[in-house]
Amino acid sequence: MALLKRINPFLRQNNDTGFGVNANGYGGRFINRDGSFNIRREGRSFMHRFNIYHALLNVPAWQFAVVILLFYFSINLLYSGIYWWIGYDDFQGIIGKTPWQRFKEIYFFSTETFTTVGYGRVNPVGDGANTVAAIEAMTGFLSFAVATGLIYGRFSKPRAHLLFSDNAVIAPFQDKTALMFRFASYKENHTLTNVEVLVTLGLQVQENGNAVYKFYTLPLERRHVETLSMNWTVVHPIDEESPLQGFTSHDLETADVEVYVTVRGFNDVYANTVIQRTSYTYDEIVYNRKFVPMYRESDNGKTTVLELHHLNKTVEV
Incomplete structure (x- = not known):
C-alpha cells in the first residue's frame, strides 16, 4: 500500500503492453534476458505447440x-x-x-x-x-x-546483434538521479540506423486489497539516435515524472520491479528493420554505481576503439 501512495497518481500508465495486471498469474520475469517471453503454453499437445x-x-x-x-x-x-x-x-x-x-x-x-x-x-x-x-x-x-x-x-535471418549491459544502474545524473543501462552493436559493419528505444516499467502494487501490476512507459533523456556506431547509454531521469521517484532498493524488491527494453532499428546489411529485447529485474538494478567510458582513441590516433569488454564495467559513485 505504501508503494501505491508514493507513485504519482497522475502519471500516465501504459495499458498496451500485452501483459495482464493480475499479479497472481505471473511467475518470475515478463521477458528473459535474451529477449524471449517468459511464457510456457499448456492445454494443447506438445507436438501441436512445438515449431x-x-x-x-x-x-x-x-x-x-x-x-x-x-x-x-x-x-x-x-x-x-x-x-x-x-x-x-x-x-x-x-x-x-x-x-x-x-x-x-x-x-x-x-x-x-x-x-x-x-x-x-x-x-x-x-x-x-x-x-x-x-x-x-x-x-x-x-x-x-x-x-x-x-x-x-x-x-x-535479420538480427540486431546487440549486447546489453548485465545490470542497470541508478546513480546521480546532472542535478538528480537516473536509471541507466547501455548497449552496443558487436558486429563489424552492422551499424544500425534510425534507432529507437522503448523502456517500460512494470511494478506490483496493492489496489483495493489485491496485488496488481502497473505499467509505465519511462520518459528518456533521448529515445532516438540516427546511427548506433558506438555504444548508447539509455538514461531515464528520476524526477516528478518518474514512477521510480523516491524508490529505494528495498522498494524495488517489494514492488517486484522489472524494466523491459525494446530496441528497433534498420540494419543496412540485412536491409531490414530489426528488433531486440531484454529486461532488468529489481535484483539486476544496482544503486550508486556508474558506467565507465568504453571507447578510446587508438594508439596511432587515427580511429576510435570501442571496448566491448568494458560494457558491464562500473565504478562506485
Missing part, C-alpha cells in the same frame, strides 16, 4: 550442427537396418566376410544412396532393396533441400 522450424532457426550453431549430424547418422542407420532385414543377398559387390563387415558395407551404401553419390561397387539387385533404395534417394534430396533452407534461414 521445429523456429527451433532449428534459433538454437545455437553447435546444437544445430549436432541435430544435423544426428539426423544424418540415424536415418542411415534406420535404412541400413531395413536393408539388413531384407537380406544382403539382395545386393551385389559385398566383399565382407563377417556380419559386422557386411553391415558396414550396407551402411556406407545407404549413405551413398541418401546423398545420391552412388559410387557403384555395392548395388541392389533384388526388388526389395531397389524399392527401399529408391525411397531413400527421394528422402535424401528432400532432406538436403530442407537443410539448405534452414542453413540459409539461419545465415540470412
